[in-house]
Amino acid sequence: MALKEFAYRGKTLQELQKMDLKEFIKLLPSRQRRSLSHGFTDQQKILLNKINKAREGKYKKIIKTHIRDLVVLPSMIDLTIHIHDGRTFVPVILVPEMIGCYLGELTYNRKRVTHSAPGIGATRSSAGVQAK
Numbered sequence: 001m002a003l004k005e006f007a008y009r010g011k012t013l014q015e016l017q018k019m020d021l022k023e024f025i026k027l028l029p030s031r032q033r034r035s036l037s038h039g040f041t042d043q044q045k046i047l048l049n050k051i052n053k054a055r056e057g058k059y060k061k062i063i064k065t066h067i068r069d070l071v072v073l074p075s076m077i078d079l080t081i082h083i084h085d086g087r088t089f090v091p092v093i094l095v096p097e098m099i100g101c102y103l104g105e106l107t108y109n110r111k112r113v114t115h116s117a118p119g120i121g122a123t124r125s126s127a128g129v130q131a132k
Helices: 013-018 021-025 030-037 042-056 124-128
Strands: 063-065 080-084 089-093
Touching: 021 030, 042 063
Parallel strands: 063 080
Antiparallel strands: 080 089
């Protein structure tokens, strides 16, 4: 059984990486298409410059970002980006299946709520339990 080749809307990863941005935008869903057609913010441009330098081998540091509203582009694939979740930077390895997602979708920014045992006086049955 052979591995399935990755394709996004009928295009292979190599074809996507060769496309210019205007052609790639046409393949995206409407929300991502709309946000990219408005252009990049200054902070997004700084991040994209770091990504391009990392691709060329000129940027050796860890890529950390607070930007969660940037769409994953084909040029970002196979990089590890540390995305801020509100408390820490979470390392995320970008794989081809993430193309078209926002960076914020790739990390959780809320902790799961877990409750401990009920306290004294919380229920009628706890009235008989002695406080230590």
